[in-house]
């Protein structure tokens with residue numbers, strides 16, 4: 001019996017040491033995560049101010065009739081670059097805010113006009129690649145609790161991705177539906193699709209599929225991370241169905257306001 005007690009004490013000691021070790025590791029990871037988050041927030045804030053002045057001065061240059069053809073092209077290229085940079089900075093700030101918990105007061109937001117406006121904005125880029133965009137929206141009742149700004153991000157990312165990853169000459173379908181207690185946004189494309197092993201990871205920050213077809217499209221890998229965080233915060237869920245070379249369907253379910 002004495003031997004048993006000794007053995008038990010020994011293994012309890014090992015367990016306690018392991019526990020202490022794990023506890024220390026968890027603390028270290030927390031500190032690192034906190035550091036990463038502060039770094040991202042500080043850098044994004046610091047980039048935002050000079051970017052605003054770059055964009056402002058570019059607008060002045062753009063309106064200058066005296067520019068040579070060469071300078072005009074240079075201004076256009078800088079404008080494209082700074083627009084892209086502004087988008088990344090904005091996405092990083094949104095992601096940081098969402099990671100810190102919900103900030104801002106939620107209220108009833110009608111998704112239908114947001115979806116309609118987003119589809120309109122995407123018609124130009126879609127048309128240039130011969131992609132047909134169909135949309136079906138309910139006339140009333142697609143109201144959820146949230147903030148318009150964050151819901152706009154969700155819709156813009158999903159509709160934008162459907163067009164971006166569709167095949168040239170293909171078709172994108174955006175449907176907003178009501179069930180008894182949910183508002184469902186369905187975005188379907190007939191594009192490159194997502195391999196089964198990538199389907200969970202696409203919602204991670206900065207994850208971009210290694211597929212060369214996907215990599216050839218511009219992106220930061222932040223869009224779906226934002227979508228998932230907003231949807232989680234609002235008590236909804238997101239589903240993905242996809243097959244490589246066939247296309248993808250993203251479905252966002254959000255509780256209908258007042259249900």
Ligand code: ADP
Nearest residue numbers: 161165193202208209214219220221222223224
């Ligand atoms: P981004 O499009 O900026 O790379 P996202 O977070 O929106 O970032 O998407 C992450 C990755 O998921 C993309 O890089 C792409 O590989 C994949 N993906 C997202 N939407 C689609 C889609 N509709 N069809 C195929 N792949 C997609």
